[in-house]
Amino acid sequence: xxxxxxxxxxxxxxxxxxxxxxxxxxxxxxxxxxxxxxxxxxxxxxxxxxxxxxxxxxxxxxxxxxxxxxxxxxxxxxxxxxxxxxxxxxxxxxxxxxxxxxxxxxxxxxxxxxxxxxxxxxxxxxxxxxxxxxxxxxxxxxxxxxxxxxxxxxxxxxxxxxxxxxxxxxxxxxxxxxxxxxxxxxxxxxxxxxx
Ligand SMILES: [Mn+2]
Numbered sequence: 001x002x003x004x005x006x007x008x009x010x011x012x013x014x015x016x017x018x019x020x021x022x023x024x025x026x027x028x029x030x031x032x033x034x035x036x037x038x039x040x041x042x043x044x045x046x047x048x049x050x051x052x053x054x055x056x057x058x059x060x061x062x063x064x065x066x067x068x069x070x071x072x073x074x075x076x077x078x079x080x081x082x083x084x085x086x087x088x089x090x091x092x093x094x095x096x097x098x099x100x101x102x103x104x105x106x107x108x109x110x111x112x113x114x115x116x117x118x119x120x121x122x123x124x125x126x127x128x129x130x131x132x133x134x135x136x137x138x139x140x141x142x143x144x145x146x147x148x149x150x151x152x153x154x155x156x157x158x159x160x161x162x163x164x165x166x167x168x169x170x171x172x173x174x175x176x177x178x179x180x181x182x183x184x185x186x187x188x189x190x191x192x193x194x195x
Contacts, residue, residue: 002178004080008073012065013057015073021081021178023050031055031070033063035129036137039167040070046096046171047178067133071140078145082178085109090189092177096169101156103165105173108148111195115142116150119166123159134163138170 002021009015027044029037031053044051053074057066082088093106103119115138121131142149151170156162181189188195 002081002083004077006073006077006080008069008076010065010069013055013069015057015066015069016052016054017070017073017077018050018052019074019077019081020050021078023048026050028052031066032057032059033066033129035126035163036063036067036070036133039134039163042164042167043171043174046094046168047174049171049174063130063133064136068136068140071137072144075141075144075146078141078147082109082145084188085111085195086188087180087182087185088189089177089179089181090195092173092175092179094169094172094176096165096172098161098165098168099158101158101161101165102154103156103162103169104150104152104154105166105169106150107170107173107177109146109177109195110148111146112148113143113146114148115139116152119151119153119162121159121162122157126159126163131159131163134166 005018007016025045025048027041029040055066090109095104117135153162
């Protein structure tokens, strides 16, 4: 069963993340950051991941610690749930459009963290949400899921659309990478023999 439940408590945030990587795309989200809930819902739906995230953070300061720590905790849950990576496709990619916006996300369950984040948001905020935090979320995830992640927004004139295409493409790319490849059942997808 590719499932995990991780809790992470600091003086800044208290976070619980449950994942089922072979789910049906069902999300239960309670982060007190509505835009982030909307984005995590996209990851669950398009990744076909069952996802429960509950977070209490120091939002009286700003959303920075909470968003970053949710990324970290989600990454830890993925590392636990993905297991030994035998038979894993390993690589996944997706292009997702939303009207004028288009993003591409490419992921590799490489076993080491690396991120290229190329998104020039056209606005600094989406509602009350600071778009800088999207980079923080993904960096937290990458560091703890131990994946290589390339995120490129290729076009967009609306910051909500830019963000939404990034998160949907992330979900789709994860889904592809996390699926099992029947031709390589029981085999680690690396000539090194480990990932
Ligand atoms: Mn939307």
